[in-house]
Amino acid sequence: MSLTAQDIKKLEEKANQIRQDIIKMLVEAGSGHSAGPLGMADIFTSLYFHILNHDPKNPEWIDRDRLILSNGHICPVRYVTMAHSGYFPISELKTLRKLGSRLQGHPHRTALPGVETTSGPLGSGLSQSVGLALAGRIDQVKWRVICLMSDGEQDAGNTWEAVMLAGKNKLHNLTALIDRNNIQIDGFTEDIMPLENLRAKYEAFNWHVLEIDGHNIQEIIDAFDQAKSIFEKPTVIIAHTIPGKGVDYMENDFKWHGVPPGISDMPGEPPKKDQVKIALKELRTLQGKIRSEHE
Amino acid sequence: MNNNVSLNPKLFDEDVEQVPSRNGFGEGLVLAAEVDENIVGLCADLTESTRMQAFAEKFPQRFIEIGVAEQNLATVGAGMALGGKIPFISSYATFSPGRNWEQIRTTICYNDVPVKIIGSHAGISVGPDGATHQALEDMAIMRVLPNMIVISPCDSIEAKKATQAMARLKKPCYMRLSRDKVPVVTTEQTPFEIGKAEIFNEGKDVAIIATGQLVYRALQAARSLELHKISVRVINCHTIKPLDSETILKAAEECGAIVTIEEHQVNGGLGGTVSELVSQNFPVPVKIMGVQDMFGESGEPNELLEKFGLTEDAIMKAVTSVLRKKDK
Numbered sequence: 119m120s121l122t123a124q125d126i127k128k129l130e131e132k133a134n135q136i137r138q139d140i141i142k143m144l145v146e147a148g149s150g151h152s153a154g155p156l157g158m159a160d161i162f163t164s165l166y167f168h169i170l171n172h173d174p175k176n177p178e179w180i181d182r183d184r185l186i187l188s189n190g191h192i193c194p195v196r197y198v199t200m201a202h203s204g205y206f207p208i209s210e211l212k213t214l215r216k217l218g219s220r221l222q223g224h225p226h227r228t229a230l231p232g233v234e235t236t237s238g239p240l241g242s243g244l245s246q247s248v249g250l251a252l253a254g255r256i257d258q259v260k261w262r263v264i265c266l267m268s269d270g271e272q273d274a275g276n277t278w279e280a281v282m283l284a285g286k287n288k289l290h291n292l293t294a295l296i297d298r299n300n301i302q303i304d305g306f307t308e309d310i311m312p313l314e315n316l317r318a319k320y321e322a323f324n325w326h327v328l329e330i331d332g333h334n335i336q337e338i339i340d341a342f343d344q345a346k347s348i349f350e351k352p353t354v355i356i357a358h359t360i361p362g363k364g365v366d367y368m369e370n371d372f373k374w375h376g377v378p379p380g381i382s383d384m385p386g387e388p389p390k391k392d393q394v395k396i397a398l399k400e401l402r403t404l405q406g407k408i409r410s411e412h413e
Numbered sequence: 414m415n416n417n418v419s420l421n422p423k424l425f426d427e428d429v430e431q432v433p434s435r436n437g438f439g440e441g442l443v444l445a446a447e448v449d450e451n452i453v454g455l456c457a458d459l460t461e462s463t464r465m466q467a468f469a470e471k472f473p474q475r476f477i478e479i480g481v482a483e484q485n486l487a488t489v490g491a492g493m494a495l496g497g498k499i500p501f502i503s504s505y506a507t508f509s510p511g512r513n514w515e516q517i518r519t520t521i522c523y524n525d526v527p528v529k530i531i532g533s534h535a536g537i538s539v540g541p542d543g544a545t546h547q548a549l550e551d552m553a554i555m556r557v558l559p560n561m562i563v564i565s566p567c568d569s570i571e572a573k574k575a576t577q578a579m580a581r582l583k584k585p586c587y588m589r590l591s592r593d594k595v596p597v598v599t600t601e602q603t604p605f606e607i608g609k610a611e612i613f614n615e616g617k618d619v620a621i622i623a624t625g626q627l628v629y630r631a632l633q634a635a636r637s638l639e640l641h642k643i644s645v646r647v648i649n650c651h652t653i654k655p656l657d658s659e660t661i662l663k664a665a666e667e668c669g670a671i672v673t674i675e676e677h678q679v680n681g682g683l684g685g686t687v688s689e690l691v692s693q694n695f696p697v698p699v700k701i702m703g704v705q706d707m708f709g710e711s712g713e714p715n716e717l718l719e720k721f722g723l724t725e726d727a728i729m730k731a732v733t734s735v736l737r738k739k740d741k
Contacts, residue, residue: 226523227495236523239515242491242516245492249496249500250492250495250496252489252492276484276485279482280488
């Protein structure tokens, strides 16, 4: 389905609201990951508001596409996007990481309908997606499997075991997406464990590979469309993203991988007391490019 | 003997039939798969050895060869279960659940999906392959996991029944199997229910709670002890978790002393779970027989069982020592 310029703009605005809610929920929780969720907001928005075949009012709908989030630690972006698309009230977002909450620090399948699987320990999402795709193929279903991964978890052996099995079985009902933001907890991916040439590696394992700007809604939607038309191979979309996207002091800085703003003073960063204010202001003004409706 | 449980009438004959318990799994899987089309089989390059071969040949569309990748074995299995399947995943117990414990914990147990983990080559009786392939820790690492059911059948017929029973259960399960031929203790008529231990020999002086192929040796020891006027209750504890607390506490109360025996480390297995139950509810002397916090080695199965103290004679000595504590 082709999108008008106005449709794209609406999705971009939705992604921006989602980023603001990510910051607010992390501040409320007092802990959690910042950079990854902000970097993946455009992709989650495109998925939940355009790409996925799903029904927020019926999360167990048998024909829904299965969206597996392998790197569970970026769940704030999934929770916020799910709330915005109607799975649960937006007010529930403030329970993140609190006792009794359905919004566990890492997503848990039996706690929150629509999460599809429990995740957090890295490197196991793609193989579960392969299992789902194999089950779907046996039953000749129409639903597709989409697996979102981080680049850091390309270090894990289990990931490559799954890459091999998917290639062997030509799982064309499986689309994976790698959040290529170049950071992981200990630093830049190419310093921790070099991944390049990532495209050539996946191609060698019999995958179809696409590379996109992970902040360009049109490119995101086109890539998932194209993946549907590839037969005989699974597709991986390498999405180049900016960690901390939308907040200048967080962008491309691995220090913000695992902490929310407003918790601690860090060298070279705005003072603790100003971090949240600056982040929200930058998101509301698109980093100074527009005027905030709150000013 | 307990006549209500229809044990093999030729049990103590020289020519008692001997079959590896893994064979029973192979038969049971085909039977279960004929009944339920959602059953799928996954194997990590040990299809013949873990006896998944017959299933793979009969249901090629439902069989997935994973290759030497046990983490993938567990997680692909979890994914298929999320897609509505009932996956049986098989390998050697040292590799699965040995190598892929965290994947089992998170994607199978915490997810609470009905993946059935089959670990063959459990115990010291694996024999010549040596310690790398003799799983002696598997029950400990599985029974500690919430949602997990742990089964250790005493022979091939029981393994067949257990396979069919776990196929019907919407829970994660682990079953350990033996490589070596072991005497067939039970018959098709012997009752089997997951979570229900069976009294195979009636007795009142001491209870031997055994699991796996050592149930046979426990019955041999009980027969010999009866000649010494010691009345021994032998309990086949095929389900390690959930433990049949009723049968075991009743044994503690009525017999006053317990010997446990397993082809597993003395830490964390059958002896561990029985002790946890008994010490908190009806404390009596317990003697735990098993491998004493050490690795196995190469050798013939019977030589190894002898060396590691898992023989009829050793059971008789353990009974004598626990009875001395009881009388104090």
